[in-house]
Amino acid sequence: MASPEALPSTVDDDARTTDRIDDELWAAIGDPTRRRVLDLLLATGSGTASSLSRHLPVTRQAVTKHLTVLRRCGLVRTEPAGREVRYAVDPDQFARACTQVAQVSLAWDGRLRRIKDIAETLERQRAAADPRG
Numbered sequence: 001m002a003s004p005e006a007l008p009s010t011v012d013d014d015a016r017t018t019d020r021i022d023d024e025l026w027a028a029i030g031d032p033t034r035r036r037v038l039d040l041l042l043a044t045g046s047g048t049a050s051s052l053s054r055h056l057p058v059t060r061q062a063v064t065k066h067l068t069v070l071r072r073c074g075l076v077r078t079e080p081a082g083r084e085v086r087y088a089v090d091p092d093q094f095a096r097a098c099t100q101v102a103q104v105s106l107a108w109d110g111r112l113r114r115i116k117d118i119a120e121t122l123e124r125q126r127a128a129a130d131p132r133g
Contacts, residue, residue, distance in 0.1 A: 045088060
């Protein structure tokens, strides 16, 4: 393995980007049902576990558990609504999540470009070394 001094600076930049990522937030948005809950809340402005469950293939109780995860990482905020709780996306935390997604996307674009460059270099070297041309 290359020593840290031998690694290109972009590797360090990628590592710093990864270090800044909020793992709890990524775990929350990594679940497809929670992403759908966020989509519904963004489309409607707010909702209760009951109202959201009507649009999802899971029970109200399951929606409540997903909302709890989203609330714990700050993506949604709550407001009492009679006997229920109304949930809405927290715009500041959602903006932070979008920024993190963009940062990770850029880091991975760089990584994939480097992988492509390495593969193309290896292919050129293999073709140059192959006497059959």
